[in-house]
Structures are given as C-alpha cells and as structure tokens.
Amino acid sequence: MCEHVSAVRQTISLSNKSATHSDQFHPLGPTHGRRDALGLFQFGAGRRGAVTQVFRRLGVFVLLSLAWVGLLWPASSWALTCRDAPALAWQSVVPGVAAVHGHWPSVTPAGRAHVATTVVLGQGQHVTVVDPGPTERVGRALQQDLACRKLSHKLSSKGAPSAAPRVVGLINTHAHAEQVLANGAFGLAAAATSGTRDAMRKRCPDCLAALRQDLGATALRGTRIVVPTQVLVDGQSLQAGGRAWRVREMRHAHSESDLVLWSEDGGIVLAGGLVDGPQLPVLAQGSVQGWLQALAELRAWQPQWLVGQQLVSGPGQVQAALQRQQQYLCGLVQYAWQGLDRGWSEAEAVQDLPPPQAWAADVTPTQARTPGADQTPKQSTDLWTTPSAKRTHPDLNEAWQNQQRQQHVFNQLRAWREVELSWMDQTTRPSPWPGLCASTPDVGR
Structure with missing residues (x-):
C-alpha cells in the first residue's frame, strides 16, 4: 500500500542564508569559586599566579584543539565518502537553479530504459528538489553528491568546513515513476497537485513493479511509494531557492496533471515532462490536444530559460525547443487525419510508420552514474558519457x-484514437487542430 507522510506547511519557504553562532570564550575571566580546586596544583604561595595562568592557557589550547578537530572531522569523513561517490551529470542553469540528468538502461533485453531530469533549487544550506528520480538509491546519491560538491567547493577555496546542504522541500511535477519513486529517500512530505497525488495512489504500485523488472531488484532495493501530502494548486505562489515561483497546472497534457513552475522575474520555466530533449515524448495518460494547449501557454510566457526532460534551453533557444515539441505532436495529428481520409485502419497506419524527422538523428541521453544498478562498474560509470558511446556500446x-x-508507434496509436473523434464529428463540430497546429500542413480544415 502507498505510504502517507504527515502534512506540512502549505507554503514552501526556503532561505539560502544560515546563521553561525559562536560562544565567546574568555580565558582571563574571573576565577571565583575555583580557588580551592586550583590550590591542589599550587607549589607555594609565590607561584600561585603563574601556575594558575599556565593551566588556564592549557585549558584554552585543549578546548580550541577539540573544537578544530570537531570542525575537520565531518569534512574528513565526507572526503572519504566522496572518494567513491557517484558523479552525477549536473547542468547549471542560472544561480540557484541546476539540473541533474539521469539515464538508467534496462538490465533485460525486453525491458525499457528510463530517463529523467531532477531540478535542484538553491545554493546555500537549504535546497528544494523537484522530481527526485526513480529509486531510493538515486535519491540518496543526489543528497550525497550535493554534500560532496559543497565540501569540494569549500576545500578548493580554502574556506572553513561547513554543513552539507539540507533538502527542505520536495516537489513532484507529475505521476511517472522516473520522477517520483525516490521520494522516500528524503524523509519529507512531498508536494504535488491533487491530480498527481491521486494518480500516484492509483498507478504507483504497478509502476514500481514495472520499474523493478526494467532496472533490476538491486537498483530498486529500499524503494517505496511515498505519496505527496502537500497539495499545490494552480496560481499558488511559493518561495524556493531564493526565488518566487508561480504554480501552474496543465491538465491532461503529458499526464493527468502536469505541474509547471514559472519564475516571471527570472524568465525561468520548469516544464517537468512537457518538453523533451533527445528522447521521444511519451503520450500515455495525457492527450495530444491538452499537451498542445499547454505548449501554447508556455510560448506565450516568452521564457528565457526552460528546463525539461534531458533538456536545458537558454536565451534564444526556448522557442525552438517548444516548437520542436509542438511539431512532433502535430505530426501525429496530421498523419492520423490523412490516414483516416484515406480509409486506413489503425494497423495499416502504423505498419510502415516513418520515424519523426526531428528526432531521427538524435543520440541517446547522457547517463548519470547510477548507484545500485545491475551493471558492471565500467558500464555504470562510462556509458553514454562520450561521443564514442554508440561505437563502444552498440547493443x-x-x-x-x-x-x-x-514509443513512436504507441504515440501514433494514442493520437489516432483522439483525432478519430474529431474526424468523425467534422461536419457538425469545428476541428480543434488547425488552431493548435497552425504551422503544420492542413489538418482538418
């Protein structure tokens, strides 16, 4: 059964500032009340002051030494831990916003590889994690890598050792296994829309079983379902990583409910599963029409930065990324409409389905070093990290x-069934597709 965690505050409020409090030590302070004890170490009345000062200074030295060891011990412990830690594929977006791209190949020929992008908001002691990943081990590896990066920065800058960043907020953008099954690694109440929460309750047991088949029992060890208990609603404002974000909910797009975080001041949109990089979109629980409407809304915001799945687009690139996604979905619509006009059946339509041009030349996603995967260390470390990966691992x-x-065949079949309804009703009801696919050839005009 799905686990429930206790509800927390309705607004996530993070601070990148941490206060350091130091007790003041006064080695030459008054000694009232300690004269009898000090008398045990006196060698005569004339040496009383000198001996007292010696022991006072010795005490100060010991205390300061212990304090310094206390500061260095966590750093040295983390240094030993970090030596063999998995190095994740980080990509800096803007200060306080970073993406971590993960790719987890299947351990069986019949299984599916999984990809996801985690976003970390904040660069101080407190951070918020958006879409933590597919497994408990992946979530723990993220926390370890955050701590190791903090330590590495401190040591390289010769700064004083400090505490590792603490994850204080956890957000799920949609109910797909790759995004949410690492929730349990953080010991926090996750936040999501009510649609995502309900979908997780319904589908996560099956998703967990399927993921265990794909990635192997070792990789899924300790992974459990933690359903969000903090509900985010459309239009809500929240603070995370030192920025103000607006919550937007896109219904029936990529999934039943897709959460988007929009920072108007920074021009940054965290699109969750609505925009894809090298991998094809997944049209499963959502709809073509709802997805195209969501993309149109994202374009209207005119963002300067966009973070999607295995994708970070900066100034001058965002509109192209959105258009690429739109063209793929509209291509599904166009192909279905033309097939229906020609009298094709579903089976005939996908029998010789051509690959989508925009994705045909793309390489595979970059793989993060995945802890606990059922693979050899060399594969876990080096796979898909260099341009020669295709030659090194052709299988x-x-x-x-x-x-x-x-996936393309699956998407086309899903689109076919959705478009077919419009095609059958075209004489009595205007088709929605021309307005959504204005830049593509005629679709139901």
Missing part, C-alpha cells in the same frame, strides 16, 4: 533506438 544503443521506435 545498448540499438536497444534504445528500438525503444524509441516502439
């Missing part, structure tokens, strides 16, 4: 391409 690259072809 896994071929598996990824086959998976993408299957």
Whole structure:
C-alpha cells in the first residue's frame, strides 16, 4: 500500500542564508569559586599566579584543539565518502537553479530504459528538489553528491568546513515513476497537485513493479511509494531557492496533471515532462490536444530559460525547443487525419510508420552514474558519457533506438484514437487542430 507522510506547511519557504553562532570564550575571566580546586596544583604561595595562568592557557589550547578537530572531522569523513561517490551529470542553469540528468538502461533485453531530469533549487544550506528520480538509491546519491560538491567547493577555496546542504522541500511535477519513486529517500512530505497525488495512489504500485523488472531488484532495493501530502494548486505562489515561483497546472497534457513552475522575474520555466530533449515524448495518460494547449501557454510566457526532460534551453533557444515539441505532436495529428481520409485502419497506419524527422538523428541521453544498478562498474560509470558511446556500446544503443521506435508507434496509436473523434464529428463540430497546429500542413480544415 502507498505510504502517507504527515502534512506540512502549505507554503514552501526556503532561505539560502544560515546563521553561525559562536560562544565567546574568555580565558582571563574571573576565577571565583575555583580557588580551592586550583590550590591542589599550587607549589607555594609565590607561584600561585603563574601556575594558575599556565593551566588556564592549557585549558584554552585543549578546548580550541577539540573544537578544530570537531570542525575537520565531518569534512574528513565526507572526503572519504566522496572518494567513491557517484558523479552525477549536473547542468547549471542560472544561480540557484541546476539540473541533474539521469539515464538508467534496462538490465533485460525486453525491458525499457528510463530517463529523467531532477531540478535542484538553491545554493546555500537549504535546497528544494523537484522530481527526485526513480529509486531510493538515486535519491540518496543526489543528497550525497550535493554534500560532496559543497565540501569540494569549500576545500578548493580554502574556506572553513561547513554543513552539507539540507533538502527542505520536495516537489513532484507529475505521476511517472522516473520522477517520483525516490521520494522516500528524503524523509519529507512531498508536494504535488491533487491530480498527481491521486494518480500516484492509483498507478504507483504497478509502476514500481514495472520499474523493478526494467532496472533490476538491486537498483530498486529500499524503494517505496511515498505519496505527496502537500497539495499545490494552480496560481499558488511559493518561495524556493531564493526565488518566487508561480504554480501552474496543465491538465491532461503529458499526464493527468502536469505541474509547471514559472519564475516571471527570472524568465525561468520548469516544464517537468512537457518538453523533451533527445528522447521521444511519451503520450500515455495525457492527450495530444491538452499537451498542445499547454505548449501554447508556455510560448506565450516568452521564457528565457526552460528546463525539461534531458533538456536545458537558454536565451534564444526556448522557442525552438517548444516548437520542436509542438511539431512532433502535430505530426501525429496530421498523419492520423490523412490516414483516416484515406480509409486506413489503425494497423495499416502504423505498419510502415516513418520515424519523426526531428528526432531521427538524435543520440541517446547522457547517463548519470547510477548507484545500485545491475551493471558492471565500467558500464555504470562510462556509458553514454562520450561521443564514442554508440561505437563502444552498440547493443545498448540499438536497444534504445528500438525503444524509441516502439514509443513512436504507441504515440501514433494514442493520437489516432483522439483525432478519430474529431474526424468523425467534422461536419457538425469545428476541428480543434488547425488552431493548435497552425504551422503544420492542413489538418482538418
């Protein structure tokens, strides 16, 4: 059964500032009340002051030494831990916003690889994590890497050791296993829309079982379902990572409910699963029409920065990324409409389905070093990290391409059934597709 965690405040408020309090030590302070004890170490009345000062200074030295060891011990412990820690694929977006891209190949020929992007908000002692990943171990690896990066920065700048960043906020953008099943690694109440919460209650048990088949029992060890208990609503404002964010909910788009975080001041949009990088979009629980409407709304905001799945787009690139996503979805619509006009059946339509041009030349996603995956260390470390990855691992690259072809067929069938309703009603009801796919060839005009 899905686990429930206790509800927390309705507004996430983070601070990148931490206060350091130091007790003042006065080595030459008054000694009233200690004369009898000091008398045990006196060698004569004339040496009383000198001996007292010696022991006072010795006490100060010991206390300061212990304090310094206390500061260095966590750093040295983390240094030993960090030596063999997994190095995650971080990508800086703007100060206080960073993305971590993960790719987890299947351990069986019949399984599916999984990709996801985690976003970390904040650069001080407190951070918020958006979409923590697919497994308990991935979530713990993220926390460890955050601590190691903090330590590395302090040591390289010769600064004083400080505490590791603490994750104080956890947000799920939508109910897909790759995004949410690491919730349990953080010991926090996750936040999401009510639609995502309800979908997780319904689908996560099956998703967990499927993910265990794909990635292996070792990688999924300790992974449990933690359903969000803090509900975020459309239009709500929240503070995370030193920025103000507006919550937007896109219904029936990529999934039943897709949460988008929009920072108007920074021009930054965290799009969750609505925009994809090298991998094809996944049209499962959502709809083509709802997804296209969501993309149109994102374009209207005119963001300067966009973070999607395996994707970070900066100034001058965002509109192209949104248009690419739109063209793929509109291509599904166009192909279905033309097939229906020609009298094709579903089976005939996908029998010789051509690959989408925008994704045909793309390489596989970059893989993060994944703790606990059922693979050899070399594969876990080096896979997909260099341009020669396709030549080094042709079998896994071929598996990824086959998976993408299957995904395209699946998406086309889902789009076909949605478009078919409009095609059958075109004489009595205006088609919605021309307005959503204005830049594509005629669709139901």
